[in-house]
Structure formats: C-alpha cells, structure tokens
Amino acid sequence: MGMERHGRILTNERQPKIQFSQMNRYREVSSMQMGIGWMRTHAMLVVFLGVGLAAVPPTAHSQNSPKFKVDPFWPKPLPNKWSTQEIVDIYVDKEDHIWVLNRATDARPDELGAATNPPRAECCVLGPEVLEFDTDGSVLRAWGGKDYVPGWPGRLQTIGVDRDENVWISGTMPGDSIIKFTKDGKFLWDFGHRGPKVPASEVKQDNQQTAIFPPGIAAFEFDEEARELYIPDGFLNKRVLVYDMDTTAFKRGWGGQGMPLSEIDNDPTPPYDPSGPPPDQKNFAPALHCAHPSKDGYVCERGSDRIQVFTKQGKFVKQFWIHPSTQSRGPHCGGIWSMTDPPCGTVYNLTLSTDPQQKYILVADGTNNMVWILNRDDGALVGSFGGNGRSAGQLHWIDSIAMDSKGNVYTGEVEGGKRIQKFVPVK
Amino acid sequence: MQIGKGWNRKSAMVMYLAIFLVPALVQTLHGQNPPIYEVDPTWPKPLPNKWLMQGVPVMVTDKDDHIWVFNRPRDINPDESGAATTPPRTDCCIAAPAVLEFDTAGNLMKGWGGPGYVSGWPAEGIEKPGAGAEHAILVDREGNVWLGGSARGDSIQKFTGDGKFLWDFGHRGPRTPPGEKPQPLKQNNQNTDIFPGGVFFFDLDEDAHELYIVDQKRVLVYDMDSGAFKRGWGGHGIPLSEIDNDPTPPYDWKSGPPPDQMQFAPALHCVHISTDGLVYICERGSDRVQVFTKQGKFVSSFFVHPSTPSRGPECGGPGSTTFGMCGTIYNLTFSHDPQQKYVLIADGTNDKIWIHDRKEGAVVGSIGDNGRMAGQFHWIDAIAMDSKGNIYTGEVDTGKRVQKFVLKNGDGKARPHPHE
Numbered sequence: 001m002g003m004e005r006h007g008r009i010l011t012n013e014r015q016p017k018i019q020f021s022q023m024n025r026y027r028e029v030s031s032m033q034m035g036i037g038w039m040r041t042h043a044m045l046v047v048f049l050g051v052g053l054a055a056v057p058p059t060a061h062s063q064n065s066p067k068f069k070v071d072p073f074w075p076k077p078l079p080n081k082w083s084t085q086e087i088v089d090i091y092v093d094k095e096d097h098i099w100v101l102n103r104a105t106d107a108r109p110d111e112l113g114a115a116t117n118p119p120r121a122e123c124c125v126l127g128p129e130v131l132e133f134d135t136d137g138s139v140l141r142a143w144g145g146k147d148y149v150p151g152w153p154g155r156l157q158t159i160g161v162d163r164d165e166n167v168w169i170s171g172t173m174p175g176d177s178i179i180k181f182t183k184d185g186k187f188l189w190d191f192g193h194r195g196p197k198v199p200a201s202e203v204k205q206d207n208q209q210t211a212i213f214p215p216g217i218a219a220f221e222f223d224e225e226a227r228e229l230y231i232p233d234g235f236l237n238k239r240v241l242v243y244d245m246d247t248t249a250f251k252r253g254w255g256g257q258g259m260p261l262s263e264i265d266n267d268p269t270p271p272y273d274p275s276g277p278p279p280d281q282k283n284f285a286p287a288l289h290c291a292h293p294s295k296d297g298y299v300c301e302r303g304s305d306r307i308q309v310f311t312k313q314g315k316f317v318k319q320f321w322i323h324p325s326t327q328s329r330g331p332h333c334g335g336i337w338s339m340t341d342p343p344c345g346t347v348y349n350l351t352l353s354t355d356p357q358q359k360y361i362l363v364a365d366g367t368n369n370m371v372w373i374l375n376r377d378d379g380a381l382v383g384s385f386g387g388n389g390r391s392a393g394q395l396h397w398i399d400s401i402a403m404d405s406k407g408n409v410y411t412g413e414v415e416g417g418k419r420i421q422k423f424v425p426v427k
Numbered sequence: 428m429q430i431g432k433g434w435n436r437k438s439a440m441v442m443y444l445a446i447f448l449v450p451a452l453v454q455t456l457h458g459q460n461p462p463i464y465e466v467d468p469t470w471p472k473p474l475p476n477k478w479l480m481q482g483v484p485v486m487v488t489d490k491d492d493h494i495w496v497f498n499r500p501r502d503i504n505p506d507e508s509g510a511a512t513t514p515p516r517t518d519c520c521i522a523a524p525a526v527l528e529f530d531t532a533g534n535l536m537k538g539w540g541g542p543g544y545v546s547g548w549p550a551e552g553i554e555k556p557g558a559g560a561e562h563a564i565l566v567d568r569e570g571n572v573w574l575g576g577s578a579r580g581d582s583i584q585k586f587t588g589d590g591k592f593l594w595d596f597g598h599r600g601p602r603t604p605p606g607e608k609p610q611p612l613k614q615n616n617q618n619t620d621i622f623p624g625g626v627f628f629f630d631l632d633e634d635a636h637e638l639y640i641v642d643q644k645r646v647l648v649y650d651m652d653s654g655a656f657k658r659g660w661g662g663h664g665i666p667l668s669e670i671d672n673d674p675t676p677p678y679d680w681k682s683g684p685p686p687d688q689m690q691f692a693p694a695l696h697c698v699h700i701s702t703d704g705l706v707y708i709c710e711r712g713s714d715r716v717q718v719f720t721k722q723g724k725f726v727s728s729f730f731v732h733p734s735t736p737s738r739g740p741e742c743g744g745p746g747s748t749t750f751g752m753c754g755t756i757y758n759l760t761f762s763h764d765p766q767q768k769y770v771l772i773a774d775g776t777n778d779k780i781w782i783h784d785r786k787e788g789a790v791v792g793s794i795g796d797n798g799r800m801a802g803q804f805h806w807i808d809a810i811a812m813d814s815k816g817n818i819y820t821g822e823v824d825t826g827k828r829v830q831k832f833v834l835k836n837g838d839g840k841a842r843p844h845p846h847e
Contacts, residue, residue: 072468072801084798109743109751110806111797113735113776118681119737120751122777123797171773273516326509326517334505341503342516368518388479388507388519390828392468392801397506415506416825417671419799 053317064351065371065383066360068423069410070393075137075420082142083111083341087412087420089349090402093161096408097140098133098402100420102170103156104145106336126281129156130167130185135404137422144169151179151190158219158290168220172235175185176216189261190227191217191248207237207264210250219290224406225314230298234288242315254314256284271330277321278304278328285329288347291390294358304328305346307361320379322363322372336397336415343367343397351403352376362409364401369394371401371411371423385423386411393421447844455532461782461792462762462769462820466802470831471533478523478538479503483509483778483829484577485628485758485809485820487644490567492813493536495830496527496821497574499559500541503549507669516659517661525561526572528591531813531832539590540574546593548583548601549576549625556575573629579603579612581625583638596654598622598639616645616670619656628758630698632721641695645669645721645838660723662691662710675712677739684733685713689779692738697758701767701785704725712738717790718771729788731755731772745824752776757808761785761818763834771810771818776803794818803828 078084081342086103093099104126113121130144146152153171160168166188170178175197180289182188182294192411195203195214203214215236220229222245229245239261241253256262259282269285272278278285292299299310305324309317325331334341346365353376355359363372386395396417402410409423474480481502487495500522509517510630522670524538542548542559548558551623563583568590575581580602585594600623603609612624622642631651638651645667648657661670675692678685685692692712697706705726706719714733718726730754743750755774762769762785769791772781778797783790795804809821809829816834 011504070468070573072466075800077796077800077803084800109747109749110776111751113751113797116751118734120680120776121797122732122779257801325514338505340505340509341507367506367516370518387473388517389473390469390480390799390822390826391473391830394473413799416805417799 009034016193018216028183030402034163059158065408066384067426068371071422071424072392073137074422075133075139078127079139080127081114081122081124082325084420085111086399086414086418088156088399088414089159090400090410090412090420091159091161092404092410093165094163095165096406098135098404098420099159099161100131100133100166100412101156101159102127102131103414104129104131107157108416121326124275130159130181131289132183133407135406138175141183141185149179149187151177151194152409153177153179155216157246158217159189160222162219162222163224167263168222170217172216174200174203175212175214177213178217178229181325181376184385191243193243200355203236203249205236205266206239207239207266208257208261209242210253210261213301219286221291221293223293226312229290229310230293232288232291234284234286236286238269238284238288240287240288240291240310242312252314254310256282258310258314258316259283269329274327274330277324279301279304285346289347292350292352294352299350299361299376307347307350307363318379320361320374323365323370323376325369326365338422346372348399349401351401351409353401354405354407362401362403364398364411366395366398366414369396369397370400370410371395390417393423433515437486442486444835446598459738460836462816464794465793465835467831467833468627468801470535471529471829474527474535474538475524477518477520479520479695479828480523480527481827482823483809483825483827484561485563486819487565488811488813488819490568492531492815493566494531494813494819494829495564495566495572495812496529496809497561497564498523498527498821499823501559502524502823502827503545512539518744525559525838526564526574527587527588527845529829531815531817541832544590545584546680547582549581550578562626563627563629565629566630568633573631574701574811575626575629576818577625577627579609579623579625582622583626583629588779589847594666596649598624598649598654599626614672616643616661616672617667619647619659619667628695628697630700632700632755635721637721639698639700639706644675644691644695646695646706646719648699648721658723660719661689662688662717662724664719665689670813675738680734680736680739684730685715688713689718693756696754696756698762701761703767707759707770709756709759711756714755714782716756716759716772716847719823726748727788729783731790732774732777732779735774735776743783743800752806755781755817758810760812763812763814771812773807773810773820775806775823776809777805778807779808780807780820795820799826804830 088103091099091103103356111210114123128142132141153176154173155171158170163184167181177194178191192211195212218235220231227245229243231241238256242251255259268279285319290407298310303323305328308319326346328345332341334343351362353357369388370384370386395417399414400412407425411421482499499845502521509522525540528537560576560578562577565573572586575684583596600621636651638649640647647662672723681741694711695709697709708811710806714737717728726814735755737754741750742753757775761767770783770785780794782792806824807825808823811819818832820830
C-alpha cells in the first residue's frame with residue numbers, strides 16, 4: 001500500500017525514496033482509495049457529490065472586483081523564540097483580534113534548536129498552540145499546547161471565539177472534541193461527545209448515531225443568536241449536526257442535499273474520472289471541512305470542489321463549484337508531506353466578506369494555492385490572489401482564511417508553509 | 428629599536444597613539460556601525476511559465492550584478508507540480524529550470540538547464556528532499572557559467588550564459604547504476620585524478636587561471652583551462668600526503684566549541700578567494716573558517732557561533748524528524764567594499780547570516796532568524812553579494828526561495844539595528 005506506481009505523470013519519472021518515518025504515515029494513507037483512513041488523516045479536502053450537474057459559475061471579473069496585496073511585515077516576529085508552525089485555522093474576533101491555531105504536530109527538530117539543553121541553535125522553541133494577534137501583528141495572548149488540560153486535542157483543527165470572548169478549539173484525533181477557554185486560557189467547558197481513543201483505522205462510519213464523534217471534531221461554528229453549535233461531521237461521516245451550544249444536547253442534522261440522517265449511507269464514497277468535474281450523488285462525499293452561518297441563512301462549505309448552501313433548518317438552497325477541473329477525491333490524492341501524489345479538492349476553508357451584505361465568499365484553495373473570490377449571491381468568480389510559492393504573498397498549502405471588519409484577509413499555511421500572512425484591500 | 432636622539436616629542440606621540448589608541452580602535456571595530464540590511468519582500472518577481480523555485484544550494488552574482496541561481500528541479504514534490512500533468516491537475520506549477528538569471532529588480536532574464544540537459548549534467552542525488560544534485564554555480568569574467576554537481580560521477584561543466592555547452596572539467600568518478608543505491612564512499616585524500624563524490628564547491632582565480640575545489644579533507648587547485656592538477660593541501664596547510672583517510676571523531680558539543688585539530692573536519696562547504704588573495708574555506712564540521720594563502724600556507728581561522736554542534740551522531744539532514752542540523756557555515760560572501768571589510772556567513776542551522784569582521788574574525792552583527800516570513804530563513808544555504816552591497820540568499824529543504832536584502836547604511840552611519 002502506498003508504494004505502487006500510479007499512472008499520474010510527475011515532472012520527472014522517478015519514484016522518490018522516502019526515509020522519514022513521519023512521512024510514512026501520510027504516504028500510506030495517500031494512496032488509499034478514498035477510504036476512511038484517508039479522510040481521517042487529511043484534514044484538508046472537502047469532497048461532496050451533489051444533485052444535478054451544476055454549471056461552472058460564470059466568470060464576472062468586474063472593475064469593482066476586490067483586490068488585495070500582501071503586507072509582508074505582518075505579523076511581527078514571534079517573541080520568546082517561538083516557532084511558527086502549521087497555521088491550521090484562523091478566527092477574527094469582534095475586536096478584530098486574530099486568533100490562530102499554531103498546530104505543533106508537525107514541528108521538526110531543525111525548527112526547535114533552542115529547545116535542547118544546552119540550546120543547539122539560536123531558535124526556536126515550540127511555543128503555544130493558541131496565539132492572539134492585534135491588527136498590527138503583535139502577540140497579545142498565547143497559551144495552550146500538548147497536555148495543557150486533559151482533553152487537549154491530539155491534532156488541532158478549528159478555533160472559534162464567541163461573543164463573550166471565550167475561545168473554542170477542536171481536533172481530529174479519535175477521542176478529540178471541542179473545549180472552551182477564557183481568552184486568557186482558563187478552562188471553562190468541554191463539549192464532550194467524545195469517542196474512544198483508538199487508532200484512527202478502527203473508527204467506522206456511522207451517520208445515524210449522534211451521541212459521540214469517534215473521528216474527533218474537524219470543524220464547528222456558532223449561531224449565537226440561536227445558541228446553536230454547527231458541526232460538519234464530515235472527515236469520515238457525511239452530515240451536518242446541530243447541538244445546543246450550552247447544554248450540548250443534540251437538536252437536528254442532515255446529509256447531502258438536506259436528506260435526513262436516516263437516509264445517509266455508511267459506505268465509502270466512490271472515486272470518479274477526474275478528466276471531468278466531480279459527478280453527482282445524493283450523499284455528501286467527505287471530507288467536509290467547515291460550516292459558516294451567514295447573516296441570512298447558512299453556508300456550508302463542501303467538497304467535490306464545491307460549496308453547498310442550506311437554510312439553518314437543513315433545506316438545500318444552492319451550490320457553487322470552485323475550480324472543478326481540479327481533482328476533488330479518489331485515488332492519487334496525497335496528504336501533507338506526500339511524496340507520491342498531490343492533494344485534491346479546492347475548498348479547504350472559506351470566509352464571508354465582512355461588509356454588511358457579506359457580498360463575497362473567499363475560498364482558501366490549498367491545492368491550487370489560491371484564494372478564490374466569489375459573489376456570494378450567484379457564485380460567480382470575481383477575483384483571486386496568491387499563487388504557489390514561498391515568497392511574500394504566495395501560498396504553500398493555504399488551509400485557513402479569515403477577514404476582519406476592515407476587510408483585511410488573514411491566511412494560514414500548513415505542511416512546509418507554516419506561516420500566517422495578511423492581505424490588505426487595494427482600492 | 429633604539430631610542431636615541433631621534434626620539435622626539437612627535438615620536439612619543441606616535442608611540443602614545445600606538446599604545447593607547449590601537450586598543451581603542453579595536454574596541455571601536457567591535458562597536459562600530461556594522462552594515463544593516465533590510466529584506467526587499469518584492470524580490471524577485473513571480474516566475475513566468477508556471478515555474479516554481481526549488482531548493483537553492485548556491486547562487487552568485489556576475490560582473491553586471493545579475494544574480495545567478497542554481498535551483499534543483501528534482502526537489503519538486505507532487506503538490507507543487509500539478510501543472511505538469513496531462514491534463515493539468517492544478518493551475519500551478521512545474522519546476523523552474525535549474526539555472527535562473529535575475530536582474531537586480533527581480534526580473535528573470537534567462538532560465539535554462541535541468542536534468543538531462545546535456546550529457547554529464549548532475550545526476551539524481553541524495554534522497555528527497557534535496558533530490559537534485561545541482562549544487563555549485565559560478566559565472567566567470569567572460570560571462571560563462573560553471574556548474575558543479577554533488578552526485579557520484581558528477582563534475583564541473585562550463586556553459587555560455589545562454590546555456591550552450593562549452594567544456595567539461597572531467598575528473599569524474601563512476602556513476603551509480605540506475606536504480607541502485609550509492610555505496611558509501613571511502614576517503615582518499617591522496618588521489619587527485621577523480622572526484623568520486625562529485626564537486627560540491629569551487630571558485631576561480633581567473634588571473635592565475637586556477638580552479639579551486641574543496642573535497643573531502645582538502646583543497647585542490649587545478650588549471651582552469653586544461654583541467655590539470657597543480658597543488659593541494661589539508662587542514663592548517665598540511666600536505667596531501669599527511670591527510671588521514673579516517674572518519675573525523677565526534678566531540679562533546681555541550682562542553683565547548685569543536686576542538687582544534689590539524690585535519691579538516693568535513694563537510695568543507697565553500698572556497699572563496701578574497702581580493703587580497705586569501706583563500707577562505709568553510710569548515711562546517713568545525714563551525715570554523717580557515718584562511719590560507721593561495722599556495723596553501725595557513726594564515727588564520729575563526730569560529731562562527733561554535734556553541735552549535737558541528738558534527739557527530741546527533742546531526743539531522745533535510746527532512747530529519749530526529750535531529751536538527753549541525754554546523755554553522757553553509758557558505759560565505761565578502762562585503763562589497765574594496766577592502767572586503769566583512770565576511771557574511773550563511774548559517775542554515777541557526778537560520779542567520781552572521782556578519783564577521785574579516786580581519787579580526789569577530790562577529791559584529793547578524794541578519795534574519797528561523798521562519799518563513801519575508802526576511803526570515805528556513806535552511807539558508809546560499810549567499811551572494813552584488814556591487815551595491817545587496818545580499819541575495821537561497822534556501823533549501825522546504826524553504827525553496829531566494830530573497831534580497833538591501834544595505835540600509837551604505838554611508839557607514841549608525842542606524843537602529845533591527846535585531847536590538
């Protein structure tokens with residue numbers, strides 16, 4: 001598994017030899033045919049097969065299309081020799097402070113040379129996994145990390161900050177859930193609903209039970225008016241679940257196209273011929289990566305290179321395709337650090353623009369390393385920025401995106417990208 | 428010196444100055460206004476043709492202040508080469524050509540070369556990351572480009588600036604048969620006929636028509652036209668016959684800097700000739716620079732951040748998940764002033780450029796830190812300087828970029844130091 005040659009042609013016809021034990025984990029899962037192990041390990045890709053072959057949205061590059069340029073000096077260098085690790089999620093709070101998950105799971109010894117005794121090198125030490133920045137790029141608060149409290153996620157994935165300035169974080173290892181802290185990092189509350197701490201390979205799909213989240217909780221978002229917590233349970237399962245955000249009681253849920261939970265199958269999602277856009281199917285195709293309630297409804301970001309929109313009650317409204325010429329799932333999909341296959345899917349996360357109408361959706365595409373800007377209304381592509389690379393303003397494995405009230409966009413990169421960037425609107 | 432009648436008030440003043448002010452001058456040297464640099468985050472401009480920069484082990488500037496980058500196309504990973512498939516999986520990218528020429532504004536002037544470009548091109552090298560054996564680049568006064576490879580059977584090849592093949596240095600060892608793993612090399616510091624491990628670093632003394640190569644535990648000098656061997660020496664200038672062929676012993680890095688030893692401690696990571704005719708050798712295995720005359724007479728040496736382990740069993744290579752790297756001297760460049768007052772050392776372990784006074788050897792400043800932001804470094808491996816004092820850097824492992832740093836106090840006046 002994982003070492004056989006695939007038909008995909010790379011730049012040069014050589015089988016890379018990988019000697020790094022940490023990479024083996026990714027290599028092995030990367031060639032699984034969209035099995036559950038793949039979805040569990042790869043926090044990135046959002047794959048969904050919808051109903052009806054939607055047309056690719058029209059391109060509407062108008063003169064008014066939003067443009068952005070990078071601020072290469074944001075943020076300021078971290079204090080205390082802290083390293084910047086995988087920036088897997090970003091959330092902007094009501095004060096326009098930028099909260100960042102600085103996932104330490106893939107820290108490398110060459111980045112932690114100041115952590116030995118005596119220090120081998122000038123920099124760095126691991127540093128906290130939750131960082132709060134102001135708009136100037138200074139660190140305001142920093143806390144959290146492995147064993148910070150019992151139940152700290154084994155593999156961080158999502159951060160949210162509520163109106164009371166409490167910080168919620170979740171993770172994607174079996175046994176992970178959501179835990180809530182004050183902004184200063186004092187533990188407040190545990191969502192619970194945890195599955196057993198077992199090897200990820202032992203977790204099976206079950207789209208009907210709503211008591212526990214065996215794969216962990218990849219993503220969540222609040223609807224604070226309704227005191228509801230939305231969880232797209234879609235790294236393994238194929239559904240959106242809604243819980244009371246105070247009592248944690250289950251309230252409702254639905255599957256692809258708004259189908260009831262009882263109708264969701266528990267089978268692997270079949271691959272498709274990537275020479276065309278992803279085909280349709282009734283069920284969601286994992287992985288589902290985020291859920292973002294908009295002001296007048298509910299947007300749920302999905303895969304098959306696609307975003308689907310629902311009402312808060314789960315009624316299907318519409319869908320947009322995001323660069324669907326990019327393969328969204330199937331064989332030959334690599335995870336981070338894969339030496340055999342590139343990643344799949346184009347919808348890693350999204351943010352809604354912060355104008356009163358929330359006119360735009362900005363989509364983080366870690367496969368093309370672009371931010372796609374769509375009209376929220378009709379899904380038309382109106383702009384983009386980024387590009388694959390390591391220079392300022394380019395992106396390597398963009399995985400997170402958020403916008404502040406002034407329209408500044410913040411992006412986070414994983415794998416070897418490991419940085420956070422700020423893009424300011426250009427008049 | 429006889430102090431007689433000639434000993435007058437003026438001489439006394441000179442003596443006074445010599446005794447009391449020279450130490451003060453040295454003091455000033457350490458406390459003087461070292462050069463201050465600031466990153467230009469807009470350099471270079473995005474590459475055309477969906478080309479993506481890969482690992483950059485060495486880069487140089489030419490007499491026109493153009494920047495020549497040797498990048499390793501085979502470092503590319505599947506997530507970076509999505510435009511190379513049919514049909515393209517993603518919008519971007521394909522690996523950029525191996526040789527890239529930029530102007531100071533960051534425009535790409537030329538791009539050529541890559542695996543299989545000509546017979547004898549550097550072979551596939553070590554395992555990923557760092558899969559490509561493209562390693563050393565140099566541009567001579569006539570604008571010809573010299574390339575060295577770091578795999579078995581590699582040598583130095585010379586091209587025109589446009590990439591037309593001109594000459595092969597030869598002295599090649601055997602290639603590793605396709606599909607086979609390279610066998611460990613046995614040291615042989617006496618043989619000067621072939622370079623079994625390839626040629627990692629070299630420099631030219633064009634006035635003397637000589638080619639300097641660092642190899643194993645020695646410096647070798649060849650005729651740069653005929654390829655004929657001329658001379659060579661080992662650590663501290665010992666003759667080739669006295670260089671041992673044994674592994675370099677480890678040392679306890681926690682209790683102090685690397686011990687002084689007669690023999691060079693590999694890896695030797697650069698050779699550069701200063702304008703005043705001294706030969707600078709990056710002895711990465713000892714966190715040290717050794718300086719020689721062109722004839723191989725030992726002149727001086729200085730440590731660079733020797734609290735960092737320079738060698739031994741606890742040293743990781745690219746992608747290592749067990750140990751960080753070792754050694755602080757990946758390459759160096761001299762400052763642009765006529766006196767070449769400073770040596771700037773690329774330290775890929777601390778991800779800094781250390782600025783040392785060239786005469787004193789003392790550290791006077793630094794640039795950068797570990798990270799992926801503009802102005803930070805991840806595995807800096809390449810450094811070059813143009814005639815205006817701009818620094819150019821290249822990064823390997825997952826760094827895979829080039830950066831430009833602009834001299835902010837070319838007038839020599841003080842500026843607030845960005846690191847203080």
